[in-house]
Amino acid sequence: MNRVGLVAVVVRDYDEAIAFYTDALGFELREDTPLGEGKRWVVVAPPGSGASAGTAILLARAVDARQESRVGDQTGGRVGLFLYTDDFAAEYARMLGAGVLFEEPPRHEPYGTVAVFRDLYGNRWDLLQPTTPA
Template structure:
């Protein structure tokens, strides 16, 4: 029986640089870092509050199909790959802290039906979404989807 999600992969250009970013900039911790042969490295990081979920930092390569490797590398070069979503307790303060550390902010905090959301990039160019969640109703979501500007209060 499946019990939970335990691992997700984030595609990166350089494992060492990305590991440093996730640890030094985002506050993650190293979970494992071993070489398995000449062309594969198993490197995982994770948030200290979630020991059951690892983020596998991996570079595109074998055993993936060559066409998929090429597509991933192009996507990384263009900075359009989604990485992970992060739960934060204060989106505005977290973004201010990350910006002070030199993290690229794609979208500043904005009110959404489900909470306050912001987008950042990691050192590879991957998008990470930060969400300060809140309870919401279906009516709020539908009003937001219908572009009703009064549906949400400003930050």
């Protein structure tokens, strides 16, 4: 069986990224292991997704000018990350209360209820409750 285990998101600073993903998005900090020379292996994931069940996010600190130029724009301005929820209204309200900035009000599409938000660096995400369960 093959599956996507981690998706890397390039960040400016480990600690501020951990704070955003855990406080604003409600993710769990799964791992924070020092690797030496200021590098760390930092993994966050939605709560309850289980260590082997879902895809998690590897927070990868930019280490040079080229990587720093991609912080917040890893997908050329497109939505590149999709956060699924079983209760759109509750999660949308919780995220608004935590200071997450949404680009638009929720809308209903054939594939589900969705609203675009940005993470602390500007990467675009969909908060999505699919019409059919994922």
